[in-house]
Amino acid sequence: MIRHITLMLFLSLSAFYGHGTETKLPVPIKTMEGISEYRLDNGLNILLAPDASAETIHVDLVYRTGSLEDPAAKSGTAHFLEHMMFKGTKQRTGEQLVSGLRKRGIHFNANTSFDRTRYSAAFESDMNSLNYLLALEAERMTSLHFSPEDMSNELEVIHQEITRAKDQPLGALGESMLARAWGEKAYGRPVLGTLDELSTITPEVLHRFYEHYYHPDNATLVLTGGFDPQQALEAISLYFSDITLSRQVKPEPSPTMPERGDGTTKVHQGNVNVLALGYGIPAADDDSNTALAVLADIFAGEPHGRLYQALVVPGKVQAVFALQQAFQQRGQYLFGAILTEGSSHQEVQQALTEQFKALRLDPVSADELERAKTAMRFLKPRIMDDPAALSNLLSESVATGDWQLQLRRFDDIESLDLQQVRKHSEALFSSERPVIGYLIAGSDDAHQPTRQQTREQANVSPDAIRQASPATPEKMPDVARFNTRIMEIENSIKRSTLKNGMKVALRPLPGAPGGVQGRLNLRFGDLKSLHNKRAVSDMAGTLLIRGTHTLSYQEVVDRANQLGTGFSMVPHGNMLTIKFESPPDSLPELLALIADVLQHPAFPQQEFDLLKRQRLQALRIPPDTPARIASLEMHRQVNTYAAGDIRRYTEPQEMRAMIENVTREDVLDFHQSFYGAQHGELAISGDFDLEKTRARLESLFGSWVSKTPYQRAIASHEERKPVLRAVSTNTTGGYYIGRLYFPANGNSEDAAALFVAEHILGRHPIASRLGKRLREHENLTYNLHSSLRLPTTGNAARISIEGDFPAGKGKLFVDIIKEEIARLAESGISQDELDMAKRTILNQRSQYLKVNKNIQNILTGQLREDITLAFWIERNNAFTSLTVDDVNSVARRYLIAENMIEVIVGPNETK
Numbered sequence: 001m002i003r004h005i006t007l008m009l010f011l012s013l014s015a016f017y018g019h020g021t022e023t024k025l026p027v028p029i030k031t032m033e034g035i036s037e038y039r040l041d042n043g044l045n046i047l048l049a050p051d052a053s054a055e056t057i058h059v060d061l062v063y064r065t066g067s068l069e070d071p072a073a074k075s076g077t078a079h080f081l082e083h084m085m086f087k088g089t090k091q092r093t094g095e096q097l098v099s100g101l102r103k104r105g106i107h108f109n110a111n112t113s114f115d116r117t118r119y120s121a122a123f124e125s126d127m128n129s130l131n132y133l134l135a136l137e138a139e140r141m142t143s144l145h146f147s148p149e150d151m152s153n154e155l156e157v158i159h160q161e162i163t164r165a166k167d168q169p170l171g172a173l174g175e176s177m178l179a180r181a182w183g184e185k186a187y188g189r190p191v192l193g194t195l196d197e198l199s200t201i202t203p204e205v206l207h208r209f210y211e212h213y214y215h216p217d218n219a220t221l222v223l224t225g226g227f228d229p230q231q232a233l234e235a236i237s238l239y240f241s242d243i244t245l246s247r248q249v250k251p252e253p254s255p256t257m258p259e260r261g262d263g264t265t266k267v268h269q270g271n272v273n274v275l276a277l278g279y280g281i282p283a284a285d286d287d288s289n290t291a292l293a294v295l296a297d298i299f300a301g302e303p304h305g306r307l308y309q310a311l312v313v314p315g316k317v318q319a320v321f322a323l324q325q326a327f328q329q330r331g332q333y334l335f336g337a338i339l340t341e342g343s344s345h346q347e348v349q350q351a352l353t354e355q356f357k358a359l360r361l362d363p364v365s366a367d368e369l370e371r372a373k374t375a376m377r378f379l380k381p382r383i384m385d386d387p388a389a390l391s392n393l394l395s396e397s398v399a400t401g402d403w404q405l406q407l408r409r410f411d412d413i414e415s416l417d418l419q420q421v422r423k424h425s426e427a428l429f430s431s432e433r434p435v436i437g438y439l440i441a442g443s444d445d446a447h448q449p450t451r452q453q454t455r456e457q458a459n460v461s462p463d464a465i466r467q468a469s470p471a472t473p474e475k476m477p478d479v480a481r482f483n484t485r486i487m488e489i490e491n492s493i494k495r496s497t498l499k500n501g502m503k504v505a506l507r508p509l510p511g512a513p514g515g516v517q518g519r520l521n522l523r524f525g526d527l528k529s530l531h532n533k534r535a536v537s538d539m540a541g542t543l544l545i546r547g548t549h550t551l552s553y554q555e556v557v558d559r560a561n562q563l564g565t566g567f568s569m570v571p572h573g574n575m576l577t578i579k580f581e582s583p584p585d586s587l588p589e590l591l592a593l594i595a596d597v598l599q600h601p602a603f604p605q606q607e608f609d610l611l612k613r614q615r616l617q618a619l620r621i622p623p624d625t626p627a628r629i630a631s632l633e634m635h636r637q638v639n640t641y642a643a644g645d646i647r648r649y650t651e652p653q654e655m656r657a658m659i660e661n662v663t664r665e666d667v668l669d670f671h672q673s674f675y676g677a678q679h680g681e682l683a684i685s686g687d688f689d690l691e692k693t694r695a696r697l698e699s700l701f702g703s704w705v706s707k708t709p710y711q712r713a714i715a716s717h718e719e720r721k722p723v724l725r726a727v728s729t730n731t732t733g734g735y736y737i738g739r740l741y742f743p744a745n746g747n748s749e750d751a752a753a754l755f756v757a758e759h760i761l762g763r764h765p766i767a768s769r770l771g772k773r774l775r776e777h778e779n780l781t782y783n784l785h786s787s788l789r790l791p792t793t794g795n796a797a798r799i800s801i802e803g804d805f806p807a808g809k810g811k812l813f814v815d816i817i818k819e820e821i822a823r824l825a826e827s828g829i830s831q832d833e834l835d836m837a838k839r840t841i842l843n844q845r846s847q848y849l850k851v852n853k854n855i856q857n858i859l860t861g862q863l864r865e866d867i868t869l870a871f872w873i874e875r876n877n878a879f880t881s882l883t884v885d886d887v888n889s890v891a892r893r894y895l896i897a898e899n900m901i902e903v904i905v906g907p908n909e910t911k
Helices: 002-018 077-084 094-103 127-142 148-166 169-182 203-213 229-240 288-293 295-300 306-312 345-357 366-376 379-384 387-400 405-414 418-431 462-467 479-491 534-546 553-562 584-599 605-619 626-638 652-661 664-674 690-701 751-763 769-777 810-827 831-848 852-865 870-881 884-894
Strands: 027-032 035-039 045-050 056-063 107-112 117-124 219-225 263-268 274-281 317-326 331-339 435-440 494-497 503-508 516-523 566-571 575-582 681-686 723-729 734-743 784-789 796-805 901-907
Touching (some): 045 229, 045 387, 056 127, 077 117, 077 148, 094 127, 094 831, 117 387, 117 831, 127 219, 127 229, 148 169, 148 203, 148 769, 148 796, 169 274, 169 331, 169 435, 219 229, 219 387, 274 288, 274 345, 274 418, 288 317, 288 418, 295 317, 295 331, 295 366, 306 317, 306 331, 306 345, 366 418, 366 553, 379 405, 479 870, 494 690, 503 690, 503 852, 534 566, 534 652, 534 664, 553 584, 566 584, 584 681, 605 652, 605 664, 626 723, 626 734, 626 796, 626 901, 681 690, 734 810, 751 769, 751 784, 751 796, 751 831, 751 870, 751 884, 769 784, 769 796, 769 810, 796 810, 810 884, 810 901
Parallel strands (some): 045 219, 263 435, 503 681
Antiparallel strands (some): 027 035, 035 045, 056 219, 274 331, 317 331, 494 503, 566 575, 734 796, 734 901, 784 796
16 A cells, blocks of 8 residues: 555656646745745645755644644543544555654654644655655645544553653643643643543544644644755645645634633642742733743843842752743743752742842843843854754744744844833733642642543454554665765764873864854773762762852853853763853854863852752652652662762762762862863864864863873673562552663674664554554553663663553553563564664664764764774664574574563552
8 A cells, every 4th residue: 555655646746847737836925034934825834944954854734723722521632633643544554654654764743732733753855755744744634534443542542641741740730730820721721631531532523623623724834954945845735735625614713711810729749849930921922921031041040040049049949940831822931949858838939929029129130131131142043053943943933823923032032121121020920910839749649630440451462463564665775875975974074182192073064054062071080099989079070060260150151151152061970071062153262161160160169068958958859750760760670889889870868978978178189180181082063163173172171181090991791680670659650661681782793683673672662563562552551662772892781661551550561561572582573574674773873864963972982982983884784784584583592581670660569
């Protein structure tokens, strides 16, 4: 069937392009900053933002319909339909739909919000792939097909999605506050729906919703990235122009927005206390939202924000936040705090409201406004240079009713005057009574949602799952062409070593958009010198950015914002990772700023005390979601390092004891003894001057050396006894993590076959064996995926499998995973599975190397291993030459289900 459809598609294209067929193209509407709007006669809006330098295409089909249009007493209808849009059409099954996208390397997803439903795709710049996707989206717009059994199966998956959302304490608080503000209408209704109302949604209800809202005049098609706009317009016209409104069903009007309420809501969940105040704001397109946008930085910015200075610095709260939620018809502004141990919700609430009342006597200052503008000034050019970010911004702006809204808002913020900000900020806090939200640590059975009894699981043969709808053989990606491109990339990289031994890879790309990206890894110490120094190492790495001998913390932040740059520093025991991005002209000054922060930190006593207090408080809070609890338990099961080893997973109580003993002098001594650049790696890519940058790096880092010897710690495989650890929780749903450890190496001849075996087993949450079995047929999970870790050095390899499951189904989940692993090892894979895996893996690898930031991220690892991108060519060739016997042989040797280390977490879970 797929081959027939594909053939007809290209025959149509041949007629369209080759025989002079006249098809009316979309009508141009307006152009703004390189983004052009068009419209077909049937009302389909089109936004094109071509970028000749981009090597990927991003496509979003946005239906201007979301949960606000859910019928009465049937919340979750829009979201339910989003799921069913992947179940097939009259022309192809759901499995054919998914496999067709995967064969072409098209990454796809969808999500529903209050005001829109969005179908997203990303793939390499290729007109054939774009044609395929456009034809498919036109097909889904006109001929959706699903069965009652499909609905019943997917309902269980949605139940799991709801359960997972309910087990996120902060998300549960936000949903509760919206419900308090709008009751059971409009933004107060959950986007995912409620379990009882979802069970009343019939196929007729979904089809009626589809007929009402899935029309071209209720949709906007957004294309960004590397495509020819004329060809794109012709293809869009070919596939969408004949779609008419022959069904003569007009979209139902959106419900009248009810008045927003106030009051207090309390959520008893999790292990952290939070206080949030939600103030009502106008619709997204209201001009007052421009002035209000700067309040997030003015109140919650670090370290200058009013709430940060008034509450975090003196230790009244752990952290503060501010979030502007502007929806199409109304919205809310959230201001809140994570409480410290011993502080009360009422005290923090009073402290927050006092800060807002103080605006009358101490209004927003010119310095505060300028600082907020500076922090936001470079957001727009960064987004405009990033096709993925631009597609996201345009799609979300479409949901507000005006695709230009956010682009204009960036400009409007720049021109804000102080009186506007003062007027609207004072009005916000004086004219609206907030919704008050309390997240209270612990559980109260009276407040815990109960999960409805689910239907019996489908009785489907696992063999039938694997045999259904086999993939139609298609031509493999052009590996020779891909390898040629890899060598072109490699030849553009200039590798060198600074005089102190630091390894550098520079990839100058004159005229390239997207600015300059960089990554610096600093490595220090050895197992002996770093013994019992995990706490001080983490403290030192986190404190670095909080001030130098010449710049305060605030001045460091301000300087980075003035340059339009950004950088982060994250410690990892015996390593510090610095990631940065910069406009081309600011790179020299950014590198100097980073060097100053790294080499001349002041470690101010006030900042040390503040960080120490924050860390100790955070470590007192146990994990409160099934996924985090499962992760903690897995660490405990696989931890084989002795106490004090820098590689050891440290229990929270152990880390607290260590941090308690750390002094500022310890941090100073650690920095002076361990920090240096000679064992580090630095990679930079983008539009910069090669020789000037090389000289700059030499002067900044070439003489900076660590006083302590460095030796790399290489992990070796250790035999571990099989474990099944069950943890009972008071959460709504459960979570599973399983690991299979074995001796292997990324350089071995088994590596490619291992990647393929793991890919077929569980890499894709829908199309893998585990995905098909557990999600599509057993309906036991909303999200499941596997991953493979193959080290380049050492032989400590593992396959990890993670996923959520319904309450009480953990043991069944475990049994099915082990059964599928054993089946793959014993019975092997088919030629169709191998071909699909090869196509998918090679397409993903090719697409990954189309993004310059991804290449830059690869380079530091390659510098450490003294390898080049030629390694990618070797791996490509290994994938290409794999046979079914190769994969089956590796699966038999490595996939031993009985050796699994597993953790199941959930309500009433026992072995």
